[in-house]
Amino acid sequence: MIYVSRKEHFNAAHKLYNPQWSKEKNVEVFGPCANENWHGHNFELITTVAGMPDPDTGFVVDLKKLSILIRAEVIDKLDHKNLNLDVDFMKDKMASTEILAIEIWKILEPKISRISKFGKLYSIKLYETPRNFVEYFGEASNP
Amino acid sequence: MIYVSRKEHFNAAHKLYNPQWSKEKNVEVFGPCANENWHGHNFELITTVAGMPDPDTGFVVDLKKLSILIRAEVIDKLDHKNLNLDVDFMKDKMASTEILAIEIWKILEPKISRISKFGKLYSIKLYETPRNFVEYFGEASNP
Amino acid sequence: MIYVSRKEHFNAAHKLYNPQWSKEKNVEVFGPCANENWHGHNFELITTVAGMPDPDTGFVVDLKKLSILIRAEVIDKLDHKNLNLDVDFMKDKMASTEILAIEIWKILEPKISRISKFGKLYSIKLYETPRNFVEYFGEASNP
Amino acid sequence: MIYVSRKEHFNAAHKLYNPQWSKEKNVEVFGPCANENWHGHNFELITTVAGMPDPDTGFVVDLKKLSILIRAEVIDKLDHKNLNLDVDFMKDKMASTEILAIEIWKILEPKISRISKFGKLYSIKLYETPRNFVEYFGEASNP
Amino acid sequence: MIYVSRKEHFNAAHKLYNPQWSKEKNVEVFGPCANENWHGHNFELITTVAGMPDPDTGFVVDLKKLSILIRAEVIDKLDHKNLNLDVDFMKDKMASTEILAIEIWKILEPKISRISKFGKLYSIKLYETPRNFVEYFGEASNP
């Protein structure tokens, strides 16, 4: 097994806001992240696929195809968007980096087999800033 | 003369939108940057002060004081904010990186003398993303 | 389970020196790292907490609270300090990056429950330079 | 157990080309990476060794010795070279990042015991670009 | 005047080789950079345009248009190519970073007016590696 990664990026606005709470409670819990007029980030997304290299190509997965898949299925839906308002798969969910990484996993995991005979999605790593980031390995697995 | 720089960061939402144009024209000119529900960035701000070092300290400017000044006068007004809606000094201006850098210069330039006997503001460099950035040296001067 | 990380930094002096050895033996083993007048680094510290996201916030742990905890318990004791002379929890220990990472784990591990219902400390990653770094996952666990 | 890493770099040319295929098939599969006149990269190589710290030094492995070993056994054979033409251990292999990482593992794994009583090779992480990278943990182990 | 920059990248092979010298003299002068089977780099190219912001857009130059121009005129001719063999504008020239930056300037300088009413090309900065880079400001001008 070898682990192959591709980094992509997108720029988006969001706020952290629980609609079941009062405005005051949201500000108390989320601080400036609850700003009602939004704020935003340059997100960096690292997608890792694990598998055996194909003997014909030396590839677990063609990173060009992986990049095209990630852009079509994820980046085009997130880039220059508002995570709370514009993104169907984030509807009625908290727009935290944790939840966003889990939702990106759910989108990409079943589609990796389209582009790789040998590889499976291993992890989604999502940087909200260079200082704050999360990693998700799917429901069943640990790193 | 020696040039001393401090890097700070802030996260903000914005859109590029000229209110004198139709929505269609804005989308035509600004593309996804005109998304009406906003998008955002992790901005990096580099402030450079030029001068002779103070013989008592070896400093052109105490970078701790420069950091406190930049945070109080600039970062606190921009971080976790919407550049179009929440920032008084950006009111009725295009929320481009160019205009934002010029406005930050106008705020900081007259205040450097408060914290430095020997230094003057030399440039404001502002990264919207690691790939897109601007630098401003004031009205009268070139680099 | 999702893994959430926060990066902090501190600047410190240290030397690598085994007091049970002669000066010559120390120089032989540690080379310039044994310089008796010290040297130093900009350390980068990445703390990772693992857990389920809280359904109310979407957070495994509030990264603002995690940052405050790390600064109070670790950074304030290390930043602008001498690791061999000024740091109580490094007393009589080798000031290597390995040992420092293990001691930071011991400090933070029991305190994560104060700020997170769902998360546990997963790893401490410590960069001495961009080229030399260590990671520790606790006594009982592997990555 | 603690995991200790060293980053090195090398610059090399290569192409992706399966000699059992026609030129057209190679271009179809590998696109511009099959350019017959080669292209190249600044590779970054991160070698991670896992073990218990030596009580006398606080080290799992002396990173100076690890650096010298990696340079002698790997970097000197790859830096400013053509991966397809100049590198004996890549002869008749696909010059993909995956295969190169596996071959570097095979070279370094048996040699770590020369420089470390307590450590074993844990992983080889190889960046072809800042956006494309692979990691290998050996045949028997997962991360 | 404000200075606006866009960063792009390309991967290429090259060697440093003066055809008027013997092979021995080339190796003596250029060392491993003269390897006859080539080596390569991930180049980073920063293009800076200077001018006044357009009052309608807040832009000196639309960075999307600048990116498209750089890709069409420069990146597409260099990426996944051999600088000595595949690039018409480098024919019979030394494939040094200095010469490449000057040639990129010559290509882009007359074309900036196509995409910007107010801006002129100010500099071409070219990173061969993160440690080795050059900057060119045109024949007539200094920084």
Place this chain on the structure above:
Amino acid sequence: MIYVSRKEHFNAAHKLYNPQWSKEKNVEVFGPCANENWHGHNFELITTVAGMPDPDTGFVVDLKKLSILIRAEVIDKLDHKNLNLDVDFMKDKMASTEILAIEIWKILEPKISRISKFGKLYSIKLYETPRNFVEYFGEASNP
């Protein structure tokens, strides 16, 4: 004219301390930077040489020779050292980044002609941290 740069690094300890002041005054002015037991940094040093490329090599300066010169004349005197105690050219000077950059300029400026027919030292840029840095262009010149 073209501007050619080389980045090197060194790790050093220092403190900011004016011996003509009381200990209290030093702490008041320099804060934790005056810690009597020192602190330290990973410094990054960028040396820029300006000139015309040599037609035989395409080089303003051979960056391998520039690197060897910087290491012999500067890095070897600073790396794994204490800037206040171990460095002859910093004796009786404030160990600020500003003063250190000026002293490095004085050392390197007269020696560039040894390795380059066409180039002159243009600037010394010195990063104390990724957030705090200075640049010096010599007594007579501005950028």
